[in-house]
Amino acid sequence: MRDKILELEKKASSLEPNEEVRKHVRDKVVAYTERFINEMEDEKAFNITADKGAGIYDFPIQTDPLEIETVLDVFRENVEKPGLNPASGGHLAYIPGGGIYYSSLGDYIAAITNRYAGVFYPSPGAVRMTNMLIKWMANLIGYPDSTAGNLSSGGSIANLTAIVTARDAKGLKGADYPKSVVYTTKQAHHCVDKALNIAGLAESIRRFIPMDEDHRMNPEELEKQILQDAESGLIPWLIVAAAGTTDVGAVDPLEAIGRISKRHGLWFHIDGAYGAFFVMTNKGKDLLRGIEMSDSIVMDPHKSLFLPYGLGVLLVKEAKHLQHSHRYSANYLQDVIETEGELSPANISPELTKHFRALRMWLPLKLCGTAPFVACLEEKLLLAHYFHSKISEVPGFETGGEPELSVVTFRYVPKSGDANEFNKKLLQEILKDGRVFLSSTDLEGIFTLRLAVLAFRSHLRTIDMALQIISQKTDDLLEANPQ
Ligand SMILES: Cc1ncc(COP(=O)(O)O)c(C=O)c1O
Structure with missing residues (x-):
């Protein structure tokens, strides 16, 4: 038996490469990523390739290993090249x-040290780091010391956790679900609807409150609807407001909504997945006034703190509500000791074992300080204004209102013919070019182009290039189909 065990150890030994092998593979990976970063500015942002990465299937998982060079080639051809960068x-x-660089190093250290970040007992330092980041964000929002929060994989899971917490905090039971009412707007991100369904609340009533011309919730209409619903025996339960809608970047009137939620005893949740970190800027502070009145808020470092994908945050003002919905116990965890003042993530979220997400956020914040993050957010706000004013000057272009955050909506209105069709074609031409990647939305039946500035590598030269491409493609289309 001993011989067999030793033989198996030998066979498995490539799982623990020696220093020389580690260096060889690491050097290749670092060379790959350096090339990726250094060449990025000259590469397309969107690349339509013939087989869309299907070549990955030519390399099925198999018994024998491949060389790192081959593996990186397969990755480059099939994952890096096709689609969006x-x-x-x-x-x-x-x-x-x-995708800021220092986050990748945080992930690297996290993967190698593999701390068990969900529970204080095995990994007190990792949990303290997590809780320190939660405190820092709570402080940004203006939440009190009673706040608890969770680092999740993204905004959708963070919103789901918020909705489950709000459901339990307001004592909703199955029989109440068909009578419980959620107030939001047509601009709410679809993950809110999805979360309600996942949380068992598919039968809950959704009220889409009318908006003003800038797509912000109308608070008078909100209050009217709440009163009407209460009078009809329904259960006004939850308000989901937006601190930056995905479509147009609208910020709902948070202060007014906060007052209404208090008056009528509803849970007030803010989806600030996109916009909440703008509270670090002066303009954002002003725009997001009342944010601290909410009971819970989602803010995504993988959006407006420029981190790579895989980090959303939920903050809940009263820790007890998060704990109430997510506490657990298990016989095999009987040694786990609670330490006063340090909540374990596993006790306030759906996850037990989890990626040590704090490190990818903590490392860049420590290595850069907060000042460059604030500057980068301010730059994005100004770039959106710059684009808005420049595109408004191009004959034939029509824009939405001044951007509140960093999303600009616009479209070309041809002298004759179908404007929706024209803009669809224009978008296709921009995407075929690929140097910039734009998207569209439907605003009250109008096909509208959107430009969202939030990538930390988008600068003045990027926006100038976008303006030049949009004008050029418009001219080309007009030339091919004279009006
Ligand atoms: C306002 C808003 N909320 C929620 C989400 C969902 O976040 P995630 O994609 O991280 O799950 C998004 C995504 O773009 C968003 O813009």
Whole structure:
């Protein structure tokens, strides 16, 4: 038996490469990523390739190993090249992501040291680091010391956790679900609807409150609807307001909504996945006034703190509500000791074992300080204004109102013919070019182009290039189809 065990150890030994092998593989990986970063500015942001990465299937998982060079080639051809490069400054669609370098090093250390970040007992330092970040964000929002929070994989899971917490905090039971009412707007991100369904609340009533011309919730209409629902025996339960909608970057009137939620005893949740970190800027502080009145808020470091994908945050003002919905116990965890003042993530979230997400956020904040993050957010706000004013000057272009945050909506209105069709074609031409990646939305039946500035690598030269491409493609289309 001993011989067999030793033989198996030998066979498995490539799982623990020696220093020389580690260096060889690491050097290749670092060379790969350096090339990726250094060449990015000259590469397309969006690349339509013939087979869309299908070549990955030519390399099935098998018994024998491949060389790192081959593996990186397969990755480059099939994963890096096709589709969107979200790390590019040319990513100006949806809500752009980030990918700051120091986060990758945080993930590297996290993977190698593999701390068990969900529970204080085995990993007190990792949990303290997590809780320190939660405190820092609570402080940014203006939440009190009673706040608890969770680092999740992204905004959707953070919103789901918030909705489950709000459900339990307001004591909703199954029989109440068909009578419970959620107040939001048509601009709410679809993950809110999804979360309600996952949380068992598919039968709950959704009220889409009318908005003003800038797509912000109308608080008078909100209050009217709450009163009407209460009078009809329904249960006004939850308000979901937006601190930056995905479509247009609208910020609901948070202060007024906060007062209404208090008056009528509803849970007030803010989806600030995109916009909440703008509270670090002067303009954002003003715009987001009342944010601290909410009971819970989602803010995504993988959006507006420029981190790579995989980090959303939920803050809940009263820790007890998060604990109430997520506490657990198990016989095999009987040695786990609670330490006063340090909540274990596993006790306030759906996850037990989890990626040590704090490190990818803590490392860049420590190595850069907060000042460059604030500057980068301010730059994005100004770039959106710059684009808005420049595109408004191009004959034939029509824009939405001044951007509140960093999303600009616009479209070309041809002298004749179908404007929706024209803009659809224009978008296709921009995407075929690929140097910048834009997207569209439907605003009250109008096909509208969007430019969202949030990638940390989007700068003045990127926006100038976008303006030049949009004008050029418009001219080309007009030339091919004279009006
Ligand atoms: C306002 C808003 N909320 C929630 C989400 C969902 O976040 P995630 O994609 O991280 O799950 C998004 C995504 O763009 C968003 O813009």
